[in-house]
Amino acid sequence: MTTGEIVIAGNPNAGKTSVYNQLTGAAQQVSNYPGVTVEYKSGVMRHEGKKLTVVDLPGTYSLTAYSQEELVARNYIVDRQPALIVDVVDASNLERNLYLTTQIAEMRMPMVIALNMVDAAERRGYQVDADKLSQLLGVPVIPTVASRGIGIKALRDTCIAVVEGRHEAVPAPVCFGHAVDEEIDALSEQVRLYPVLTERFAPSWLATKLIERDEAATAQAQVIDAEATAALVRQAEEAAHRIETHFDTDAATLVAEHRYGIAAGIVKSCVSVTAQARRDITDQIDQVVCNRLVGPLILVGVVALLFFWVFKLSDEWAWLPWIGGWESPTGVVAGVFDLLSAAISPLEARMPMFHSLLDAGIIGGVGGVLNFVPLIFFMFLFVSALEDSGYIARVAFILDRPLRVFGLQGKSILAFIVAGGIGAGGCAVPGIMATRTMREDKDRLLTMLVTPFMNCGAKMPVYAMLIAAFFPGDRILVMMTLWAFSWITALCASWVLRRTIVRGPQTPFVMELPPYHMPVFRGVLRHTWERTWMYIKKAGTIILAINILLWAFMYFPRPSEAVDDTEALAYSMAGRAGKALEPVSSAAGFDWKTNIALVGGFAAKEVVVGALGTAYALENQTDEDFQSLSARLAAHPDWNPVRGFALMIFVMLYAPCFVTIAVIRRESGSWKWAAFSTIYSTALAFVLAVVVYQVGMLLLPYL
Amino acid sequence: MRKTLFDLITGDTARIVGINRKTPACVRMRLLDMGLTKGATLRVERHAPLGDPVEILLKGYRLAIRMTEARNIEVELLEKADYVITSS
Structure with a gap:
């Protein structure tokens, strides 16, 4: 069963991402955070009203089971049985790229080759005969220069034709030479006896993997039919042994060498040298x-x-037009939030709590984070x-x-x-x-x-x-x-x-x-925008939620009689927690208000500035003239440069944010390492902040 | 003792004889995947500022390998470096 998907495979640096971007166009949805929930990007290719899912697999040199990325790419193809594999091949580095191509071809699925960077190959003095290559591999080969959009239309048309069944694209069988092929063919016949296995794997592919002693493939087959797999593994072991005595090398090495042999053979018959390669620019650099x-x-x-x-x-040069002159990008963002803050000020008298939530919690918190978008x-x-x-x-x-x-x-x-x-x-x-x-x-x-x-x-x-x-x-x-x-x-x-x-x-x-x-x-702009957008999205969702929560902790409970703002803050839940930590944190120079911000920063460090802002804004709510947090801290008697520096060191080093901890847990495979990472970095951060603060305070009079 | 990639100097050209059998399977597979197969020719392009890793030109592309791995790659020397630095 196929899912009708198109997957893009290829070596790193072969221009896979360019091909993907070109095929999916501007109207795609990149819905994933690179890898948190999915390990691959997917988008939509539109063609005459039809939509096709395109998946960008991780770039790999091979499809062995020794690296996670290769296994992800391989399993995706095996498990999802895509309608078409687009193999992006770097024409200027043909031989090594074809090594992967032969491995994809072994899987015997419809495949189209995007022969990319043909311009770079020509600059380096050789030409690849695409027709000849297509003839040898038995699949369509489309020359492209994906970064400049050349050949993309032809590639797109061919992909559609193959998916719709109008174009044959199953690769020719891969031949490793007589002695090896004989063993693979014999074992493939054995695999064919088990329809449950052939439903999932191409028989020759599984046979090759078993002879290579590929553990991941063996395990996958075992899940489907343990008994059959055990029998096949026995036969594969005998076959591997025969090959090994014949060639005096282990089977996996032999197969790999033969794959490169095939690649070299193809290069010989498809590549013609057009000019003597001169010392290239890369070498000079x-x-x-x-x-x-x-x-x-x-x-x-x-x-x-x-x-x-x-x-x-981002900050120092005022090069963007803004009300009443020129501003830097950061200035423009700050200006927008100042305007917002001013717009809601009439609310302060009528609904003080709601105003405080909007002004200190949301505009202060999220604005503080978005201020750094230009940077x-x-x-x-x-x-x-x-x-x-x-x-x-x-x-x-x-x-x-x-x-x-x-x-x-x-x-x-x-x-x-x-x-x-x-x-x-x-x-x-x-x-x-x-x-x-x-x-x-x-x-x-x-x-x-x-x-x-x-x-x-x-x-x-x-x-x-x-x-x-x-x-x-x-x-x-x-x-x-x-x-x-x-x-x-x-x-x-x-x-x-x-x-x-x-x-x-x-x-x-x-x-x-x-x-x-x-x-x-x-491409760079697109990549930059994707990353920046992720930051903005985080500010609008997680950070916003934490800010509102923190604001609530800092606002409630309210003392019954009217007191000044600092006392009200101290009376709140967050204030009490911050005060409880103060005896310890004062060694690093942090007061209870800073503690509130730092505790909030466990979730995400973007929160720290917002929470500090809220803490000091709540205190100074009566101030008529607006003062930035920086100006407020600079003027504050409790603060000095040493304390500021110790705080920077602590924020730099202490516990990774929640999302990072979750990723460490997933990538390391255990909560143990995630917990360890949190604890040791917080301890280290505290010790270093204390050292910086104490030494700094001793030296401060002499500076 | 067989000559290995470790023994070559910048500018040397050599043919790969094979990968040492004592090399762990995952390392050997990785080297093979990158094209360090028997019979392939390589040229030593340069060493990193601290002498390690080494950069080689192989099958028309550049590959960096650590000296520890380079010891596993057995080679026969084809052409000695001519000791003339051709930088221009």
Whole structure:
């Protein structure tokens, strides 16, 4: 049974996402958070009034059972039996891409090849004969340049034709050579004896997997028919043994080598060299970027530039038209909320409680978070562009050796970067998802445990507010300090964890360094928008709900007689809780009002600024002239820069937000690690905040 | 002792003889998946600033491998680096 879906498979960096975006067009719905509930993106392709679901599988080099992503991709195809597989093949890197193609072809399902990046192949001096390729594989091959929309119409038409049954597209059988084929054919015949198995698997595919001793496939077959599988495994073992004695290599290696043999054969007959390949641009850039001396300097320079531009564009330069002149994007957002706040002020006299809910709880809380949308937008814009350009892989290449000292590896960098490791303004949730590219559990677990220390977008509002209050002249310097602090803590924590709780051998590090290319503006913008929109959506839903809840805790119960606002707050539930924690938290300089905000921040750190705002707004409700939270704290006698800095450190490090904890639980497979992550990071955060505060207070008179 | 990728220097070209049998299955499979198959030729492009990992050119694409893994890849040298740095 087929579900009528089209799935897109292919190597990483083959342009899979571009093809997906082009096929689904602008009118698609990306309904998923990258991976929290679903591990793949799906959208809708419209064609003459018909709708087809298109699913973007994770990019993989192979379909073995050794990595989660490959297993997800493979199981999706096996379980869902899609109507069509679109295999995106990078024409400029044909041989390795065809290795995956042969594995998909083994599954014997309708398949269309998008021969992508044909322009890059031509620039590199060779031409791929698409007709010949189609003839050899037995499936349609459509040359495309997906990033520029070339060939997409033909690809779309072919997909429709195949789905509607107007075009034959089942790949030709894959031949591994006489000796191996004979064994596979014999075992396939045995598989055919069990219709329950053939309903699910192509017989030759299952036979191949059994001979390769693929544990995941064996387990899947076992679930369907344990007895039959046991018999087949016995026969497969004999077959594998015969092959192994004949070739003197293990069966899995042999099959893999034969697949590459097939790929090499196809390349030989389909590719013609048109020009002598000159030293390509990627090589020239790498000469500089990966250089022993200059490379690390460039890395630091890129990070510094990132901070510089993000702050200038989002906040410091007034380049957007606004009432009465020009404003920065952040200024515009703040302006909108000021207008809202002013619009509801007549309510204050008539309905004080409702006004307080709207003004302090909703406008203050959500507005405080949305204020940072411009900052986060520009941060994502630059990070997406860097990811797209291919530079991030070089960062992993340069940093693998130093990271290994701490028990991490080059690919951990990807998780850190997505979580806000370059600059700030990422998110730990996709960061932890990004650890899936690591194959070994120990490196992965370790990366997951320290990734939340990175400066994610939710911490930005807290930093920005406190920096504006206490370090207005040194924004870039303080941000760089915080950036360094988060890295140093993450590295030291992983060094300690690796030697205590997460002991084990290190993962193999094998990583492609894709050719550089100009980031595609539309793709980067789309990616940036998806991430920013997620942030906005979170502000409008979870953060809003927590803010209202917190407001209620901070408003009720009301004291019976009229007292001033501070006393009213102290009388509320939140106030009592905050006061109860004060004896402990005062070691780090946090008063009870800060405690309220920090407890709220357990759910999501975006809440911290809003809750602080509410706490200090409730106190100052009688103030006629509006003052920003930063200005209020700067003027407050209890606050000083040391306390502000200790608070930033605590917010940086303490318990990951609820969503992150849930993802850690899912990705590590146990609540144990999720709980551990929460407890150890909170303890660490407190200890470091106390140290910063106490040492800072000693030094303060001399500064 | 067989020569391995570990022993090569920047600019060397070599042919892969095989992957050491003592290599754990998951590592071997990963190396094979990336195209480090018997008979494939590779060229050492450069080393990372701290000498590890190593970047090789293989089947027309660039691959970074750690030195620990490089020790598992047995090779025969085809062409020694000519020690002339051709940067322009």
